[in-house]
Amino acid sequence: MAAPKHKSLTDSKFISQLDALYLLAQRILKGNLQADRRTERKGSGIDFADYAEYQQGDDYRAIDWKVYARNEQLLVKLFEVEEDTTVYLMLDSSPSMESKLDAAKRLTASLGYIALNSLDRLVTYSIADKLENIMPPARGRAKTLTFLRTLEATASKGNDTRFTQCCKALQARHRKKGIVIVISDFLFANGFDDGLRILQGAGHDVYCLQIHDKADLECQWLGDADLICSETGTHQKVTITESEAAAYKKAMSDWNDSLKNYCRRKGIGLTSITTEDHFEVVIQGLLRKGGLVA
Amino acid sequence: MNLLTPSFLWAFLALIPLGAVYFMKTKPRKRVTNALFLWQKILEEKSSHFAFKKMRNLWSLLLMLLVFALAAFSLTNPQWGEKQQTHDLLIIIDTSVSMRATQDGQSRFDIARDKVADWLKSVEGGSRVAIASIDKDLKYHCNLSSNTHELQAALKQLEPSQFPLSPQSLSELSMLEKSSDGTRGCRIILLSDLANPTDQMPDQIELVSIGEPTSDNIGITSVDMAPLPGQRAKLFFTLYSNAEEETELELELIEKSSGRIAKLITVNIPAKETLSEVIEIDDAQAGLWVLELRHDDSFTEDNRVVLGLSQPKAIGVSIAAANQYFYSRCINAFSAADNLLEILPEGKAEVHITESTALEKQGATLIFAPQEASPYWISATDEIEHVVVEKVVKNHPLTQHLKIDNLTFSGARNLTAPEGAIVILQDISGSPLLYEISDAGQKVVVANFQPSRDNFYLSPWFPIMVHNAARYLAGREADLPSVVRNGSTVRVPSQTADVIQHFHATDPENNIEVELPTMHSLQSIGGYSYDTPSQSWFTGAAVLSEAESGAQAGTTKHLTHGQPSSGWPIAWWVLLAAAAIALTEEALYHRRKVG
Numbered sequence: 001m002a003a004p005k006h007k008s009l010t011d012s013k014f015i016s017q018l019d020a021l022y023l024l025a026q027r028i029l030k031g032n033l034q035a036d037r038r039t040e041r042k043g044s045g046i047d048f049a050d051y052a053e054y055q056q057g058d059d060y061r062a063i064d065w066k067v068y069a070r071n072e073q074l075l076v077k078l079f080e081v082e083e084d085t086t087v088y089l090m091l092d093s094s095p096s097m098e099s100k101l102d103a104a105k106r107l108t109a110s111l112g113y114i115a116l117n118s119l120d121r122l123v124t125y126s127i128a129d130k131l132e133n134i135m136p137p138a139r140g141r142a143k144t145l146t147f148l149r150t151l152e153a154t155a156s157k158g159n160d161t162r163f164t165q166c167c168k169a170l171q172a173r174h175r176k177k178g179i180v181i182v183i184s185d186f187l188f189a190n191g192f193d194d195g196l197r198i199l200q201g202a203g204h205d206v207y208c209l210q211i212h213d214k215a216d217l218e219c220q221w222l223g224d225a226d227l228i229c230s231e232t233g234t235h236q237k238v239t240i241t242e243s244e245a246a247a248y249k250k251a252m253s254d255w256n257d258s259l260k261n262y263c264r265r266k267g268i269g270l271t272s273i274t275t276e277d278h279f280e281v282v283i284q285g286l287l288r289k290g291g292l293v294a
Numbered sequence: 295m296n297l298l299t300p301s302f303l304w305a306f307l308a309l310i311p312l313g314a315v316y317f318m319k320t321k322p323r324k325r326v327t328n329a330l331f332l333w334q335k336i337l338e339e340k341s342s343h344f345a346f347k348k349m350r351n352l353w354s355l356l357l358m359l360l361v362f363a364l365a366a367f368s369l370t371n372p373q374w375g376e377k378q379q380t381h382d383l384l385i386i387i388d389t390s391v392s393m394r395a396t397q398d399g400q401s402r403f404d405i406a407r408d409k410v411a412d413w414l415k416s417v418e419g420g421s422r423v424a425i426a427s428i429d430k431d432l433k434y435h436c437n438l439s440s441n442t443h444e445l446q447a448a449l450k451q452l453e454p455s456q457f458p459l460s461p462q463s464l465s466e467l468s469m470l471e472k473s474s475d476g477t478r479g480c481r482i483i484l485l486s487d488l489a490n491p492t493d494q495m496p497d498q499i500e501l502v503s504i505g506e507p508t509s510d511n512i513g514i515t516s517v518d519m520a521p522l523p524g525q526r527a528k529l530f531f532t533l534y535s536n537a538e539e540e541t542e543l544e545l546e547l548i549e550k551s552s553g554r555i556a557k558l559i560t561v562n563i564p565a566k567e568t569l570s571e572v573i574e575i576d577d578a579q580a581g582l583w584v585l586e587l588r589h590d591d592s593f594t595e596d597n598r599v600v601l602g603l604s605q606p607k608a609i610g611v612s613i614a615a616a617n618q619y620f621y622s623r624c625i626n627a628f629s630a631a632d633n634l635l636e637i638l639p640e641g642k643a644e645v646h647i648t649e650s651t652a653l654e655k656q657g658a659t660l661i662f663a664p665q666e667a668s669p670y671w672i673s674a675t676d677e678i679e680h681v682v683v684e685k686v687v688k689n690h691p692l693t694q695h696l697k698i699d700n701l702t703f704s705g706a707r708n709l710t711a712p713e714g715a716i717v718i719l720q721d722i723s724g725s726p727l728l729y730e731i732s733d734a735g736q737k738v739v740v741a742n743f744q745p746s747r748d749n750f751y752l753s754p755w756f757p758i759m760v761h762n763a764a765r766y767l768a769g770r771e772a773d774l775p776s777v778v779r780n781g782s783t784v785r786v787p788s789q790t791a792d793v794i795q796h797f798h799a800t801d802p803e804n805n806i807e808v809e810l811p812t813m814h815s816l817q818s819i820g821g822y823s824y825d826t827p828s829q830s831w832f833t834g835a836a837v838l839s840e841a842e843s844g845a846q847a848g849t850t851k852h853l854t855h856g857q858p859s860s861g862w863p864i865a866w867w868v869l870l871a872a873a874a875i876a877l878t879e880e881a882l883y884h885r886r887k888v889g
Contacts, residue, residue, distance in 0.1 A: 096328040185328065216327075221323070223323070224321075226322040226323065229331075230327065230328050236330060238333060244336065247336045248329075248336060251336055252329060
C-alpha cells in the first residue's frame with residue numbers, strides 16, 4: 001500500500017502526527033532525553049556520580065577530605081557531566097532519490113522534530129555530489145517550523161552521490177560527536193563503506209535508514225533498452241532477457257545484503273524500508289527498538 | 295537463358311529479411327535507472343564469463359564459412375544411400391473415368407497427381423521426365439524434360455476424363471518399349487487403379503496402384519432399350535458388383551423430359567457377379583431416358599445411364615417391276631415383323647425397286663437384271679455362262695446375312711460399271727455382279743442377275759437382299775444404338791451417309807444445340823438427340839465398362855526399379871540450411887549492436 005501523500009511538511013495534520021510521535025518517544029525513552037541524558041563521561045556537573053582513587057594531576061578540590069579523615073585514603077569525587085546530544089541528519093537528495101525523496105523528507109522531518117522537541121542540537125545536511133546545509137545547527141522547539149519549511153524546500157540536486165566526500169566534509173565541519181542518521185537508498189556507485197567508516201571513526205553513533213523504491217529492486221523491462229543513469233546521465237545499451245532481469249535482482253539483493261552485513265559487523269543500526277511504508281509506522285518501529293538511542 | 299526451376303527464384307525473398315536486419319537501426323527504449331552501476335557490473339560479469347561472446351568474431355567467421363561450405367555442398371547435388379542410376383522417366387497417369395472414384399474425400403486421380411507432383415519435386419538436372427495420360431487413348435502432355443516448372447504445369451492441366459480405359463490404349467503401352475522415339479529406354483511408370491492389369495500389362499511397365507482397396511461398387515455395365523409395337527419398349531441391362539456380399543438394390547427408369555419414374559426395379563445382385571435383366575416398359579415414348587442405380591458407392595459415374603429410345607419410321611419402298619408380287623410379299627413380311635419397310639407410291643417412297651432399267655431421277659434405287667442402255671452401266675451385252683462370284687468388298691451392308699456361295703447370279707450379263715462405281719461382288723471375268731453408284735447424292739445399287747431365274751424369288755436370300763438394299767439405300771443399315779460407351783463414334787442414320795451433314799443435336803454438357811456431322815464421336819457422358827429432316831434420333835453415352843466398375847485399387851506396387859525419389863532434393867534443404875545460418879548470423883550481428 002502506498003503511503004498517503006501530504007500536501008506539506010508544515011501541514012497541521014502532519015505536525016500533529018509528529019507530535020504524537022514525539023509523545024510516544026517521550027514515553028518510550030523516558031528519562032533519557034536532553035536534561036536527564038547523561039554521558040558516561042565524568043566531569044564537572046553538580047550530581048555526584050562516584051569515587052575514584054586520586055591520581056597525580058587530579059584537582060585537589062575534588063578530594064573528599066571527609067573520607068580521607070575517616071579512612072586515610074585519597075579519593076576524589078566524580079560528578080556526572082550534563083550535556084546535550086547533537087543529531088546529524090544526512091538526507092540523500094541526489095537525483096537517484098527523486099522517487100523516494102518525499103518519503104525520505106517525512107522521515108527526516110519526524111526525526112528532526114523529535115530531536116528539536118527533546119532540546120537536542122540538530123544539524124541537517126543534504127548529500128549529493130557535495131554536502132550542503134539544509135539548516136544550520138539549531139536547538140529548541142522554536143526551530144521546528146523553520147526546520148520543516150527548510151526541509152520542504154529541499155529538492156533533489158547534483159549529478160552524482162559522493163557519499164565518502166560528504167562524510168569527510170561533515171567530519172571536517174563538526175568535531176562534536178553525536179548521532180548521525182543517514183537517510184538514503186545507499187545505491188552509491190563508489191560504495192558506502194568508506195563513508196560509514198569515516199563517520200564511525202569520528203566517534204559518531206551512526207544509523208542508516210535505507211529507503212527503497214520497489215522499481216529499483218526488480219527489473220520490470222525486457223528487450224533492448226538504453227539504460228540511462230539517473231544521476232550521471234551515462235548511457236548503457238543492453239538487451240534484457242529473463243536471465244539479465246534475474247541477474248539484476250540478485251545483484252540488487254547482494255548489494256543490500258552487503259550493506260546489512262557491513263552495518264551488523266560495525267555495530268551500525270540499519271533499517272530498510274520502502275516508499276510504500278508509512279513514515280509513522282517506521283518511526284514507531286525505530287523508537288520501540290531504541291535504535292536511535294546511543 | 296532458361297530457368298529450369300524458377301520456383302527457386304522465391305529464394306530471393308530471403309534477401310529482404312537479410313537486408314532488413316542489416317539496415318535495421320537499433321532503437322532500444324530509453325530507461326532511467328538508479329542502479330546503472332549494478333547493470334554495468336552484470337554486463338561485465340557476463341562478458342567475462344560467456345565464452346560465446348568472447349569468441350564472437352570467431353563464431354561469425356565459422357558461421358560464414360559454414361554457409362559457404364553448405365552452398366558449395368548443395369552444388370554437388372548430394373543423395374542419400376547408394377548412387378542411383380539415372381533414368382529418364384515416363385510417368386503415365388490413368389485418367390479413365392474410374393479414377394474419379396473417391397476415397398476419404400479425395401479422388402484416385404488426385405492421389406495419383408499428388409504422388410507425381412511429389413516425385414517431380416526431386417527431378418534433378420541430369421534426369422528427364424515425360425508425362426502422359428491414358429484413358430481411351432494414350433496422350434503425351436509433356437515430352438522428356440528436366441524443367442520441373444514445365445512438368446508441373448503439364449501435370450496441373452491433367453483432369454480425369456469420362457472415358458473408360460480402352461484395350462487399344464493398353465496395347466499402345468506395349469508399343470512404347472519397341473518404339474524408336476524418345477521414350478525408348480525410359481523407365482515407364484503407370485499410376486492406375488486397375489485391379490488385375492498384369493495380364494494386359496507389358497512387362498516393362500511398372501505399375502503403382504492408386505488408392506485403397508475398396509469393394510463397395512456396383513455399376514451398370516450394359517444397357518439397351520428397343521421399341522416394341524404399340525408404344526412399348528424392352529429394356530435390357532446388366533449390373534456388375536464387386537461387393538463382398540449379395541446386395542439388394544433398386545433401379546429407377548425415368549423419362550428424362552418429364553421426370554416421370556416409369557419403372558422401379560428391385561434386384562438382388564450376388565457378390566462379385568453380374569446380373570442381367572430384361573424388362574418390358576409400357577407407354578415408352580421416344581426420347582431420352584435415365585436408368586439410375588440407387589446405391590451409394592465410391593464410384594458414382596456408373597450408377598446412372600442416359601439412354602435414347604428412337605421410334606424409327608418405316609422406310610417407304612416403291613416397286614416398279616414386272617413381278618411386283620414377290621417384291622410386295624417380302625416388303626410386307628418385314629413390315630409386319632418390325633415395321634421397318636412399307637410400300638408407298640412412287641412419289642412418296644424413299645427407296646425404289648425396279649428391274650431392267652432405272653427410272654429417271656427417281657432417287658435411291660435398287661435395280662435388278664440390268665438390260666439395254668442406262669447411265670448406271672455400260673454395254674450390258676450377253677449373259678455370263680457360268681458365274682463364279684468374287685467378293686471385292688468384304689462385310690458390306692448389302693451382303694450382310696447373305697451366303698454368297700449359295701447365290702447363282704443366273705442371268706448376269708457382261709457389263710461394265712460406270713466410273714466411280716463401288717463394286718461389291720464381281721464375276722471372275724471382272725463383270726460386276728453387285729455394285730453401287732452415287733448419283734447426285736443419291737445411291738443406286740445394281741444387282742446384275744435375273745431374280746426370276748432359278749426360283750430366286752422364292753429363295754430366302756431374296757427378301758434378305760431386298761431388306762439389306764432398302765435399309766442401305768435409306769441410310770438406315772444400322773439404327774442408332776440406345777446407348778454407347780463414352781468415346782464411341784455413332785453414325786446418325788441418313789441417306790447421305792458419306793456426306794458430312796449437319797444435325798441438330800443436344801450437347802449433354804452444355805445443354806445447347808450444336809451442329810454435328812453424320813459420324814459423331816460422343817465425348818461426354820449424357821444424352822444426345824439428333825433432329826434429322828425425317829425424324830428425331832436419341833442415344834446416350836455412359837461408362838458401360840465392367841473393368842471400370844470393377845476397378846479396385848490394389849496394394850501391390852510393381853516398382854521394379856524402386857520408388858522414385860520424392861520431395862525436395864537434399865541440395866535444396868542444404869541450401870535452405872545455409873540461408874538459415876546466414877540469417878542467424880545476421881541476427882547475431884544485430885544483437886552485437888545492442889550489447
